[in-house]
Amino acid sequence: MSNQQKLITMKKVVFPFLFILPVVFAFASCKNKEKVQQAPQIVAATNVQATKQDDDSLMVSFRRTACFGQCPTYEICVYKSGYATFHGQHFVQPEGWNYQYVDMNFITTLCEEARDQGYFELKESYTSDIPDFPGTITYIHLGKQKLKVVNNHGEVPEVLTTFEKKVDSYLRQVNWLPLPDKNKE
Numbered sequence: 001m002s003n004q005q006k007l008i009t010m011k012k013v014v015f016p017f018l019f020i021l022p023v024v025f026a027f028a029s030c031k032n033k034e035k036v037q038q039a040p041q042i043v044a045a046t047n048v049q050a051t052k053q054d055d056d057s058l059m060v061s062f063r064r065t066a067c068f069g070q071c072p073t074y075e076i077c078v079y080k081s082g083y084a085t086f087h088g089q090h091f092v093q094p095e096g097w098n099y100q101y102v103d104m105n106f107i108t109t110l111c112e113e114a115r116d117q118g119y120f121e122l123k124e125s126y127t128s129d130i131p132d133f134p135g136t137i138t139y140i141h142l143g144k145q146k147l148k149v150v151n152n153h154g155e156v157p158e159v160l161t162t163f164e165k166k167v168d169s170y171l172r173q174v175n176w177l178p179l180p181d182k183n184k185e
Contacts, residue, residue: 056081060107061139062167066090071134076171078107086176109142110166111142117159126154136164151170 056079063075072092076082082104091152119140124147135152138160151160 010153011087056083057138057141058139058143060111060167061137062171063137064163067134068132073134076167078102078171080104082105082107084171085179086171086172086174094176094178097179099179100174102171104127106170108142110163112169113161114140114159115142115145117162118157119163120147120151122147122149122157122160124148124158125141125150125152126156127152131133133160138164139168 030055058077060078061076064072066073066089070091073090074086074088074092076084076086081102084100084102086094086098086100088098126149130153133153135150137148137150139148140146140163149160149166
């Protein structure tokens with residue numbers, strides 16, 4: 001087989017492959033988007049206000065801080081009425097200010113579990129000497145007890161990591177709605 005025949009054969013094999021590969025990736029990425037959109041909707045907002053009440057107080061907050069790379073950066077706040085905000089800042093969807101009403105029975109139970117396991121006895125800060133780790137900042141206000149804990153990946157008690165995982169997992173599944181007034185700023 002001559003070099004020219006090898007080149008023609010290679011073009012017949014390689015060019016269709018180069019065309020098919022992007023098409024496969026496009027369909028695969030669309031399929032992943034469908035899965036994200038089909039995630040269970042925790043609480044549906046129908047005819048609700050996009051603002052919290054003035055007398056509503058913060059019950060839980062969860063914040064992921066930045067790193068030197070592409071770490072998701074966002075903050076979620078849940079108020080006693082069930083009104084919640086999601087402020088997506090970097091490498092996270094949705095971006096900007098968003099809101100929703102969440103299941104307060106779940107949130108209250110989660111906070112009570114954290115309290116029973118010793119959340120309110122935690123130190124206010126757990127730090128590491130490695131500056132690139134993304135941190136988390138959690139806050140619980142339950143009854144007369146309230147505590148904010150900064151976790152920069154030091155030696156962290158299990159009660160803190162368990163609470164962080166449960167709150168993050170639940171609240172990231174919420175179908176957040178854009179908060180128009182805040183996104184105009």
